[in-house]
Amino acid sequence: xxxLRVDLLTLLDNCKHxxxxxxxxxxxxLGIPDHILNQCCEVIITKSKNTVIIPRAIFESSQNxxxxxxxxLKTRLYTCIPRDLATARSLAKLSxxxxxxxxxxxxxxxxxxxxxxxxxxxxxxxxxxxxxxxIELLKHEDKRISLERLLHFLGETIExxxxxxxxxxxxxxxxxxxxxxxxxQMDVLLFLLGxxxxxRRMMLEVYPMELLSTWRExx
Amino acid sequence: MTFSVLEYLSMLLSVVSIAIAITxxxxxxxxxxxxxxxxxxxxxxxxxRRYKRVKRYILFRFVCFDETHVxxxxxxxxxxIYAFLGPLIxxxxxxxxxxxxxxxGRGIIRVSGDxxxxxxxxxxxxxxxxxxxxxxxxxxxxxxxxxxxxxxxxRT
Numbered sequence: 001x002x003x004l005r006v007d008l009l010t011l012l013d014n015c016k017h018x019x020x021x022x023x024x025x026x027x028x029x030l031g032i033p034d035h036i037l038n039q040c041c042e043v044i045i046t047k048s049k050n051t052v053i054i055p056r057a058i059f060e061s062s063q064n065x066x067x068x069x070x071x072x073l074k075t076r077l078y079t080c081i082p083r084d085l086a087t088a089r090s091l092a093k094l095s096x097x098x099x100x101x102x103x104x105x106x107x108x109x110x111x112x113x114x115x116x117x118x119x120x121x122x123x124x125x126x127x128x129x130x131x132x133x134x135i136e137l138l139k140h141e142d143k144r145i146s147l148e149r150l151l152h153f154l155g156e157t158i159e160x161x162x163x164x165x166x167x168x169x170x171x172x173x174x175x176x177x178x179x180x181x182x183x184x185q186m187d188v189l190l191f192l193l194g195x196x197x198x199x200r201r202m203m204l205e206v207y208p209m210e211l212l213s214t215w216r217e218x219x
Numbered sequence: 220m221t222f223s224v225l226e227y228l229s230m231l232l233s234v235v236s237i238a239i240a241i242t243x244x245x246x247x248x249x250x251x252x253x254x255x256x257x258x259x260x261x262x263x264x265x266x267x268r269r270y271k272r273v274k275r276y277i278l279f280r281f282v283c284f285d286e287t288h289v290x291x292x293x294x295x296x297x298x299x300i301y302a303f304l305g306p307l308i309x310x311x312x313x314x315x316x317x318x319x320x321x322x323x324g325r326g327i328i329r330v331s332g333d334x335x336x337x338x339x340x341x342x343x344x345x346x347x348x349x350x351x352x353x354x355x356x357x358x359x360x361x362x363x364x365x366x367x368x369x370x371x372x373x374r375t
Contacts, residue, residue, distance in 0.1 A: 185356075
């Protein structure tokens with residue numbers, strides 16, 4: 001189980017849930033949405049003395065607007081969700097520190113060619129896996145979507161990225177408090193996907209810290 | 220071209236010796252094949268074990284976000300895990316609660332069976348709350364083969 005418990009993205013939608021999360025789960029670094037942090041900044045700071053809070057935001061990238069404005073990128077750590085293949089390729093080439101979201105709906109966009117592009121760019125780009133988007137498919141009984149196939153794609157993509165030294169971060173991205181994932185639980189899921197202890201430590205501890213230091217220096 | 224009687228005899232002898240050699244080779248091969256087949260069939264008859272049965276202990280922590288009391292929830296954890304795993308894995312993996320400290324919100328669970336069982340049980344613990352909708356997380360903390368190594372985490 002990881003020594004440093006890092007969850008760089010939770011999508012909890014109110015202060016009460018964030019406080020309950022901080023009080024009950026021992027987290028060292030937690031990323032919460034920027035608007036929630038603005039709503040209850042003082043309470044969170046007093047309750048979370050041992051936790052580093054990171055302001056996060058989600059941006060849906062399209063060909064019309066690929067990235068948010070520069071000052072927004074510097075005030076909060078963005079994760080960009082590409083909506084099509086061309087957008088995903090463009091996101092790999094742009095400057096700025098942000099992560100590219102790897103979710104159940106974008107797993108096909110971040111393929112081998114995207115990983116090759118990410119290895120060639122000057123500014124190191126991070127892939128952020130939103131685990132909840134995969135796990136919530138357990139609840140759906142939609143026969144068109146095969147969870148096994150999606151997890152296979154996910155494992156292949158992560159393995160390919162790690163082999164080419166493209167940093168991959170794993171975060172829960174859970175919108176509900178009662179269905180959130182603790183870093184230990186994320187570690188178990190990666191273990192189920194077949195990753196070694198070293199790879200899991202890299203994804204859950206080393207690369208998140210690298211992202212935070214890169215973002216801090218870039219700001 | 221004429222052959223003498225001695226030449227005929229020598230040719231006959233060489234043909235016979237070649238025939239004997241081929242027959243003996245065939246018989247040796249057949250005997251080895253039958254022995255191997257018997258060994259294989261014996262293995263199936265007597266049902267040798269194909270996996271080693273192992274046992275592991277998992278230290279975990281409860282976190283309940285609603286009014287559900289930890290002591291009540293701890294009684295149902297194993298049944299929740301079995302429900303998640305399904306009857307097929309239930310035949311391969313055994314789960315039993317060793318000890319629970321409701322005041323600390325911690326407990327130890329014993330998993331026995333195939334070596335893959337620990338992986339299945341850890342996954343069931345981690346994903347159960349997403350599927351069954353009970354707002355209590357079961358967070359695995361440590362896994363060990365000796366329960367004595369985990370008991371120290373339950374002391375106050």
